[in-house]
Amino acid sequence: MFPRPIEKSTPAARAAYQAFLPVALIIWLLPLLAILLTSIRSAKDINSGNVFGWPSEFAIIENYTAVFTQSAAAQYMWNSVLITVPTVMISVALACLAGYALAIYKFRVALPLFFLFVAGNFIPFQILMVPVRDMSVQTGLYDTIAGQFLFHAAFQTGFCTLFMRNFIKALPFDLIESARIEGIAEWKIFWYVVLPLVRPAIAALAVLIFTFVWNDFFWANVLTQGESAKPITAGVRALNGQFVNNWHLVSAASLLAAIPPVACFFLMQRHFIAGLTLGAVK
């Protein structure tokens, strides 16, 4: 193990390490802690410049209810849910199929197609912006929930396919081989042999795609206009304009927007990290 385990050091070093950890954490999360404190302050504290001090009064309930009653935050949150959930389902489903095809079958264009999905995943959004926006306007998908989740699902299929293909490729090929010798149909091999084995990959992808799409801001701006289809990220920006200098309300709204991905991360931490660090280990 590197660095040398702290248990092997002197007790003094160990104590120093353990004492320093929380300090380092507080410094690291300082911006977040400051905004957390701000979100429970009253307007009085904000105006008098009380940033780090103890709140003169707690306005946690007032602030958070104000966000919901004085703005369309509830609508924005719900829109985010309506966009992210179908995106996750469609992109993961498509990627299971495509990843299976690219990992199991040996055909000439398998690798080029795989690289197409990988490359698509890295391109800048701006190169897609004008045609996708124009297409959405033409088909009536502009400023709708469906217009957003269809795009996100298609785009995230690239990353999901990369992930799934590598995951399936790492499975023992004998399994498929022996199923074929038994004369089992290809789709049955997919459904009964491979799909149960890729469950961890599906879980990892689901949490990752949920987080990516929930946090999307660019497409929310490109593909929506009004309140009816805006997700919370774009909504928070709108609130920022509406609550000028009401930093306690802006903070509360930002934290609300962050809750679902944070909850997702803490509940499915193992899958989340396994997904993100794919390829970081050989």
Added chain:
Amino acid sequence: MAHAVLPQTDVRPQPSWMKRNKLAIAPWIFLIPALIFFAIYVVIPIFESLWLSLYEWNGLYDADGNSTATWVGFANYAKLWDDPNFWTSLRNNIAWLVLYMLAVPLGLFIALFLNQTVTGMRFYKSMFFFPFVISQVVVGLIFGWFYNPDFGVVGTIWKAIFCEETTNILGNVTFVCSRPAPDILSSPEWATYGIIAAGLWPQIAYCMILYLTGLNNVAADQIEAARLDGAKGWKMLWYVVVPQLKPATFIAVVVTVIGALRSFDMIAIMTQGGPFGSTNVLSHYMYEVAISEYGERYGYGSSVATVLFGIMLFFISYFLWRMYQDEKGGR
């Protein structure tokens, strides 16, 4: 349709064409849904954008449903060449790329610091990772307020150091400062660096988690062997540990390059490219040009996007080439 019917000469039951070519057809059936979807929303739009960059178009259609775009050839690119905002954006993109790379070593150092097995370590690791999980919009808002010279964290700390609190006759508290608090996001010289610093926060967290996973898999026997040979500290890190972390470093560099070139959210939230376009990057400038209050300029926007795409393609090709080498080496 009429077909010439041949007498059935083959009496053996021939498996159907589908059955015989099962292994050739099956992958396409599995691939088609994803391919069609991906083609419509990703592959085809790329070419449309490239093509559109040679037109001038405000995004409108005439009464018959034909696009009103007019062919201008490379005029959009000629215009880009003389556009000072484009060069500012490009320069900022380079600043982002270079400074964002700091996330890789900094992520490694935090990972080394946290790679211990003290009680509660799991909690610390996930809390250090926290900034990556929250949306860049929220990070941008947090830092926008953090940098605020009047009531943000920077302003408060500044006041504590450089200012004296005085209460005037009316009982209002005013501050007399020996130096005015810096307004980072309103300064054309510093605003970009302020945004990059904010962007580094989640990116360091990402690199850290990559390295933590990598460190978990460093071969213990090699470390022990090196230790017996008297290696320690920096030498151990550089000659024994870092080479083993190569896959993690590769991914960290990839995601950092992509992240730097994709930076949009933070800029849109914190400065909207201002003051005077000084914090623009190509991704944000493209958006500003293509969809702005002065009317839509899809053609010019597409030419900015094409330049960004070209830069990205350079990196993508390198990544794909590296992946291809691995594929050849593997199964």
